[in-house]
Amino acid sequence: MDLKDKLVSSFMAFENNVDVEHPVHDIRTEAIKNFEEKGFPSKKQEAWKYTSLKGLQKVDFSIFPKQVNTLELKEVKKYFLHEVDTYKIVFIDGNYSPFLSETTHDGVDICLMSAALTKPMYKQVIDVYFNKIASKDESLTTLNTAFSREGAFIYIPKNKMPKKPIEILHFSTGNEASLMLQPRNLIVAEENAELQVIERHQSLTSNEVLTNAVTEIFAAENAIVDFYKVQNDAKTASLIDNTYINQKDKSVVKVHTFSFGGKLTRNNLNFYQNGEHIDSTMKGVTILGDKQHVDHHTLVHHIEPNCESHQDYKGIYGENSTGVFNGKIIVDKIAQKTNAFQQNNNILISDKASINTKPQLEIFADDVKCSHGCTIGQLDEDALFYLQSRGIPNKEARALLMYAFANNVLESVRIPELKSRINKIIAEKLGVRLGFDL
Amino acid sequence: MLKINNLHAGVEGNEILKGIDLEVNAGEVHAIMGPNGSGKSTLAAVIAGKEEFEVTEGNVLLNGEDLEDAAPEERAHKGIFLSFQYPVEIPGVSVTNFMKTAINETRKAKGLEDMPANEMLKLIREKSELLEIDRKFLSRSLNEGFSGGEKKRNEIFQMAMLEPQLAILDETDSGLDIDALRIVANGVNKLKSKNNAVIVITHYQRLLEYIVPDFVHVLHEGKIVKSGDKELAHELEDKGYDWIKQEAAV
Incomplete structure (x- = not known):
């Protein structure tokens, strides 16, 4: 059955x-x-x-x-x-x-x-x-x-x-x-x-x-x-x-x-x-390895005027992992003065990892600010060289850069103990023991 | 200390350095000048071990040891420091935490324990005073939102913390106003000793008023075409680089 x-x-x-x-x-x-x-x-x-x-x-x-x-x-x-x-x-x-x-x-x-x-x-x-x-x-x-x-x-x-x-x-x-x-x-x-x-x-x-x-x-x-x-x-x-x-x-x-x-x-x-003057925020950090798969499907439906939405998703994909980001924003005709922002940035650290990212905007109002952006890239070699030239080994330098990449998503975490816990999980996921707690 | 023999290097088959010979001894300050595109920054990056550049001929020796296979971090552990023209921003990692990591990784490579926290704090305080760096500055994310002057001052602060044998300052004067230039130069001068050496890479003579070189070399199309004392820098300032180019062409 x-x-x-x-x-x-x-x-x-x-x-x-x-x-x-x-x-x-x-x-x-x-x-x-x-x-x-x-x-x-x-x-x-x-x-x-x-x-x-x-x-x-x-x-x-x-x-x-x-x-x-x-x-x-x-x-x-x-x-x-x-x-x-x-x-x-x-x-x-x-x-x-x-x-x-x-x-x-x-x-x-x-x-x-x-x-x-x-x-x-x-x-x-x-x-x-x-x-x-x-x-x-x-x-x-x-x-x-x-x-x-x-x-x-x-x-x-x-x-x-x-x-x-x-x-x-x-x-x-x-x-x-x-x-x-x-x-x-x-x-x-x-x-x-x-x-x-x-x-x-x-x-x-x-x-x-x-x-x-x-x-x-x-x-x-x-x-x-x-x-x-x-x-x-x-x-x-x-x-x-x-x-x-x-x-x-x-x-x-x-x-x-x-x-x-x-x-x-x-x-x-x-x-x-x-309602009006609403603030909706969606933030995500994804760090995957192995054959793991994560699919983020977000929807923000702006039904009334004068509201905001903010989306910021960061992904780091290694080994054979796969990711999806699909961000749908609907702005109804009546929802004037909407501010809708969407950002999805990804780093692939393995040739076999993949990410499918897709913004999906349906805007029926004419006086709105909507922006979206998605990037897929690798670690910046110049930045890596900078850290290594300070004596930080390649592996730790990579981890620091990945941490820096995902960092702004953590800024809005309002429970300090949770933030430090997440930082520890990130350091663990990246496989490093840095000279300080992330 | 540093000996460069017939160094040829380039990127993707495109040769940029075409046979550089240079010897730098402890206690000396060398200036490398030259027009844009002459290979100054490439030379700095090759000495520091940037993998993007391929050394096709010749070698770089530090205290007699060939650096060919040494990764950038290994070169740093051996005492090479490069002050970047464009330092990289690292959000979420404070200047202090970054220095802790750099120093402790260097100590680890030498088989030493982490530097005790109180010693680290003392060192940070001492060196930040040398560069007239505010305490608040140290808890900011590395280079993020720093002005051009702050970035360069922070580079020299890192140099002060790491106490390298050989410091290479790549266009450290660019983007600095006169006050910042003085602070940076003053910091470098205070760090100078008979045991270390400095290579100043610059387009202009301005910085050399403050960090006085023992030797000046002019780089043109990947070769050192002229060497002299500090007077050569003045001559370049007055006459520009054209006469060097003409001389080199002859």
Whole structure:
């Protein structure tokens, strides 16, 4: 049985474990129908031209882990941003781990989707926000919607700000030979609210994992949301990340995506600007080697006038790795005075590495500033000579130049401990120990 | 210290240096002058080991050792320093961190431990005062947004930190106003000793008013066509390079 059939037929078993009377279940039922009709996207579709899911569909993934596994904190501490105090929402093989988590209901709700989907006190928030911005048409998103049961639920009321950053961590323990996970997150920042979220998927063994995640983020008037995606997973872990962001007037949302690992990673990052004077920022650093593949698909839809969007993605591709950047910007006719910037710069450090980069601009307004640029190059030999002439060996000199190349993406990281952690991962990826911490 | 014998070098089959002979001893200052395109910067880059240039004949010896197979960083470890005409910008790496890396990599190559942090700080303070460099400047990203003068001053600061045996200053005077020129020259003069040597590469005589050479060589079409003392520099300033070209043609 292929993966699609297996998923569709698993839906009935899934229904035994959820409240089918809940209004959300109607959404799930609609969603599975859409997935059944559409199936997995294929390379024939323009949006999936460079990323094939064929291999993954042949894997016999477990849809529901048979048993609950536990983890000792000391086994996984290094995956947490432990240098700083954080709220934590932790899942092990898709199941919530109360032991590793630190949730709160103190003025803000930082807890579980399973609670939000079942408890009456959250019904109103779920009614207003759940599955409102996520696509009802894109098949992988609807697949996630059909099986939506668990994930992070974060609700920050008007004028509130959580005391510390929030970490969402998904561990897979290798209990199953191969496991498919479908976390569903909902993040709501009401008027003037502010929050910082760090999300990480981590496989702890070499058993195959496929994660198909959906995150919906709502930023109301003047809200500020910083979302950091740390993608540094095992070589047998694949991730399809579908993130949908709805912004209202004067809100500021920044998403940083650090893609350093994994087998296949697809980031579908979608911004919808439903208001004026909105600022949307997407930044990414990708450093790949081996046969890794990362595909960044971004969309910014400028729906109202006087808004800005900034995209800056840097990629360093080595060995046989492959990358894709596809940045779509839509400016509606009414969205005058839009400022939309997009930049994608890449360095290929191996003859066998490749990158496909494509800006896609659909501009229907006439008074806008839109710019885009993409470059693919090698390291600057003159710069390399400069560093070497100062006594810095070739390998370290190359690493310093690559670091310098990716550096400006890190400038906007507002959690210093995270920034230094990312710097360390970069130094590690580049295989150097420099005379100072990057 | 440095001995260059019949050096021929070029890029992609195009010969730029066509037989250079030069001997530089400890304690000496040599000036290499010449019109644009005469091969001055190529000579500097070849001594420093830039791989883009291929040496087709002759050799470069440092203290009797042939440098042919030495990578640029190995030459740096042996005490060669090149002050660049166009220093490269390195965003995200501060001047201080860059110097730490350069010094500790050089020490590593010599089998030494990293320089202790307090010693490093002391050295940085001492040398930055020599070049009249502000402390804030040291935490800025290397060369990023630096003015022409700041870049050159920073080059000489790096030279002061690395204490090379042989320093080659490639057009260090270009883009400098008179105050910056004085600071840079003053720094170089203070670093000069009987144990090291300096090669000043320049188009103009201006810098040589401050860094007084023992020998002046004129490079033209890849060859040293005339050598003399500092008076030769004055002569070039007065008469330009045309008479050298004519003399060379005869």
